[in-house]
Amino acid sequence: MLDSILACPRCDNALTPTDGGHACGGCQVDFPSIAGIPFLFAEPSAALGEWRARLHMETRRLDHEVRLIEAALDAPDLRDSTRRRLTLMQHAYRDHNERLLALLEPLGLVELEANIESYLALRTRLPGDQGLVTYYPNVHRDWSWGERENEASADLVTDMLDQPLGKMLVLGAGPARLACDLHDRLTPELTVALDFNPMFMLLAQRLLRGETVELYEFPIAPSSIENSAVLRTLQAEAPVTGEFELVIADAARAPFLNGSFDTIITPWVTDILPSDIAETAARINHLLRDDGQWVNFGSLAFDNADPGKRYSREEVVEIVAAQGFTTPHVDETRIPYMCSPASRHGRQETVVTFAARKTKQAKRTARYEALPNWLVKGDAPVPLSDSLRMQATSTRIHAFVMSLIDGKRSIKDMAKLMEAQQLMTQHEAVPTIRTFLIKMLEASGRGVGPP
Numbered sequence: 001m002l003d004s005i006l007a008c009p010r011c012d013n014a015l016t017p018t019d020g021g022h023a024c025g026g027c028q029v030d031f032p033s034i035a036g037i038p039f040l041f042a043e044p045s046a047a048l049g050e051w052r053a054r055l056h057m058e059t060r061r062l063d064h065e066v067r068l069i070e071a072a073l074d075a076p077d078l079r080d081s082t083r084r085r086l087t088l089m090q091h092a093y094r095d096h097n098e099r100l101l102a103l104l105e106p107l108g109l110v111e112l113e114a115n116i117e118s119y120l121a122l123r124t125r126l127p128g129d130q131g132l133v134t135y136y137p138n139v140h141r142d143w144s145w146g147e148r149e150n151e152a153s154a155d156l157v158t159d160m161l162d163q164p165l166g167k168m169l170v171l172g173a174g175p176a177r178l179a180c181d182l183h184d185r186l187t188p189e190l191t192v193a194l195d196f197n198p199m200f201m202l203l204a205q206r207l208l209r210g211e212t213v214e215l216y217e218f219p220i221a222p223s224s225i226e227n228s229a230v231l232r233t234l235q236a237e238a239p240v241t242g243e244f245e246l247v248i249a250d251a252a253r254a255p256f257l258n259g260s261f262d263t264i265i266t267p268w269v270t271d272i273l274p275s276d277i278a279e280t281a282a283r284i285n286h287l288l289r290d291d292g293q294w295v296n297f298g299s300l301a302f303d304n305a306d307p308g309k310r311y312s313r314e315e316v317v318e319i320v321a322a323q324g325f326t327t328p329h330v331d332e333t334r335i336p337y338m339c340s341p342a343s344r345h346g347r348q349e350t351v352v353t354f355a356a357r358k359t360k361q362a363k364r365t366a367r368y369e370a371l372p373n374w375l376v377k378g379d380a381p382v383p384l385s386d387s388l389r390m391q392a393t394s395t396r397i398h399a400f401v402m403s404l405i406d407g408k409r410s411i412k413d414m415a416k417l418m419e420a421q422q423l424m425t426q427h428e429a430v431p432t433i434r435t436f437l438i439k440m441l442e443a444s445g446r447g448v449g450p451p
């Protein structure tokens, strides 16, 4: 059933299944499958390269942490309890590294020719703030200790539905527990769980087949030494039945034909996508059939450089209604969030759930492009925006301060030189240099820490 609704993330036309995955005849691009999961980025080779690089970075980070621990273990007069904690962490980081590599092994098995130019031209670069382990704690909440939280989430979404799920898409599904719970409870005709992070999709694939996977949890505030790194057994209650599909792709270019879904769920994702919510709403509108339902669930914490786009709930309701939906029906409920039993950290979150039905076709939005023209083509002037101007000035000052560090000069000596260079007065320079050097000192002393 999935094949009949897949579309090319470059041109939106239907894809043809091939031996290794799918192909777009018009764009002449082959899209691979990773362990059988369609990998549908507009430029698959570059996206694969990026995820491999992210995996590599994560394994390097874990190696680095192991080396720091080795050095810490050599310290004289080490307390027994400190030694116990360090030894546990050292073993956990090493073991975790191997487990991660094993889980993501299918990423390395696909051969594709990288083509960075076309990647840039398509402007589909993955956001830099979304690493392989950015939402790693979700894995353990979803598939180990989070029964209460998971049930509360599935209840809230279920309560907002006002028609059968039909064909359901879950965008930004993470490790796919909510998608799985809704699928089990409400037996849709088809469930498609989409996320751009292959780690989540590969993990979900194994769990939904009924396998168990062991991965470490590294709680933010461990409640004991033993809880600093806990090897959790991740498991679904039973293998998934019925039509449940996983897709690795960018939600901003969701690779499906228009009108493919009866229901779209967006859990904890619309406020982190780089597109404006109006564009996201229009894209969701196109993916839904007439009268299809959209349920958005999670926080509404829009973090945008433009204050005009840090939307409140009231604004979101208006924006969604203006994109061919009924005025969303909204619920706000307080639920526990990320309360790991191994951590002292955990919160209560007032989650916003809204539901709206498609009433008419929204206007077409431009295809999502991550990078502006002046960056891609390189022949237009780099705009001197206020934020770039501010960054240029502070970078110049920081570079100058760094160049003054010679093991001899004091902060006051540096401040005099800053004044001589007409960068700022000595009076202003002393606290500025001090603040900057505090940051440098903290950065040099800070470990990389758990994911």
Ligand SMILES: C[S@@+](CC[C@H](N)C(=O)[O-])C[C@H]1O[C@@H](n2cnc3c(N)ncnc32)[C@H](O)[C@@H]1O
Pocket (backbone or CB within 6 Å): 130, 135, 138, 171, 172, 173, 174, 175, 178, 194, 195, 196, 197, 200, 249, 250, 251, 252, 266, 267, 268, 269, 272, 273
């Ligand atoms: C805050 S997590 C929420 C995960 C899950 N929906 C949940 O409720 O636990 C955000 C998820 O969106 C995914 N994500 C972020 N940007 C995405 C994009 N552009 N395309 C696809 N997935 C994306 C992340 O990988 C992550 O799994």
